[in-house]
Amino acid sequence: MFKRLFSILTLSAFIGISLPTIPSQAATTYPKRIISLSPSATEDLFAIGAGKQVIAVDDNSNYPTSAPFTKLSSFTPNVEALIAYHPDLVVIQSTATKSDAVVAQLKKLKVAVYIEHTPSSLQGAYGEILDLGKVTGNSNKASALVTTMKKSIASDIKGAKLATPKSFFHELDNTLYSATSGTFIGTVYKDFNLTNIADAAAKADDGGYPQLQSEYVIKANPDFIFLADAPDGETLQTVSARAGWSTITAVSSKKVLALPADLPSRWGPRIVEFYKFIASSIK
């Protein structure tokens, strides 16, 4: 009788041990259920052909329009809401609120995470495209995209780079917040040999987004004004109406340009369109 019991016990132990555990991600299986919590990463993913692997994007990812738009927040990610989609990869920005804690919790739940750091230059933007290509199994398309972008940007710069530098003011909102050359968007202007009047105030904010005084902008007399707040209603008319601004070169020569929505705040594949826009504006 004991022999029988013993054999039953060993048999059940054997079965118990050999029961399949949750299979860990093999190195060659690529994620099929990606959630993107970054508008730039969403654009990257769809441009490198990983669009069909994406199941949800955050509420700010409005391009491409075919992306699976949801109410997930890119700024304040909610772990439980993410888990409800059963993702196998989550792309999250390092600047999201409590991103460390969210990433730690996702890792505990065995969900792969790609942390996107805000790039400070084009190299960073290209690096992100290549990373996403590697992670999603679209490396070839990613390198091809980067090559195309580099070519397009190089030709735009060659065609429009100024022989003598001119100054500009990049306006983020009508309280005169601006971006210095230390930011990603600042480097785009620098490539065209444009001088940023906000650089004088670079020490006022370590993030590179100081608020300028109206007097200073008038005195600096920029040759171009780029309105990133055009979607909020700022135009050449509203800018010229500001006290003292009609004397600024940019205003009097009507070089106050409304930037297209979203382009100045993203570092995805559409950065080439931003370069084209600047190139055509300063010719």
Add this chain to the structure above:
Amino acid sequence: MRILRSKTGGEELRSIWRWELTLSAALLLLIVGLLGISFGPINLSFSSIVKSIFGSHNALSEQDQSVLFDIRLPRVILAALVGSALATSGAVYQTVFRNPLADPYLLGAAAGAGLGATIAITNSHQNVYGLLPIFSFLGAILAVLVSFFISGKFFAEPNTLLLSGIAVGSFATAIQTYLQQRHSASLRPVYSWILGELTAASWSVVSWSAIYISIALFILFAIAKQLDGLMLTDEEAYSLGVNPNRLRIIAVIAATLATATAVAASGLIGFVGIVVPHLVRGATHRVTNRALPTIALVGASFLVLADLGARTLLSPAELPIGVITAFVGAPFFLIVLRRKRLVNQ
């Protein structure tokens, strides 16, 4: 002729406080806790939760089980701890300062903690959330200490302490605002911390906050009976054998410890410390400080419910928990104010 019978000791105690009230508060906490664990963007059924807790491994899928044990449970427990800490220290401050509008953030604790948090967020570029609790804890404690020192003497009058607390709070807020302006990238994380969030709850946070909060609550429950003496004038208190100055110091230290821990764990969650003591006192028609354990339990339930709302009302986004407690607290104030006016007329 009516025969007047003096109450026996036990009856007299019962007329001051009844243990059934504490028990029902504990029961309320249990029910609310179960509700809190089961609802969220992922809903888990009661029966599978209970089975999982008692060891069954296939009542829930592995991911759901991880959600339950690694995310939900610590969060609900942290909400209960923070709620009890804030409610109890609010009640104690109301007694010590003889002011029904006192809250646990008096004496500059909130502003000090905010400054500490801002310094942590603007100075560390990785592992902010390791430093954040320490800095905000120290900030709260230091602010209260400075309030004591600038009020002149350690055994200062409550009103003088209040005024120095306001001064310290204003100064700390000014520094914090300046730092935020110089580091615009910190605006969002600091603002979100100020609104209070339990998102970063994990077992490690629960463990250290449980230790400090338990110590503080233990001290406060132990002196609860004597705290009733602070409701009288100082001379009357002395004649009853209570040393009001020493008692105030102990009470404020313990309450500040509880508040600083709560703030370090979850940011500045307002209104719990004012609303819950009044709620319990109003519902039970008792102002005694023997109600402190009940106030702690009701505070815990209140915050667990508020956190449930924070997680479900705007799902999948999260509503900051401070917004919910303010929505409940502000109308509550109006009701209390109206009642007082009607009573005083």
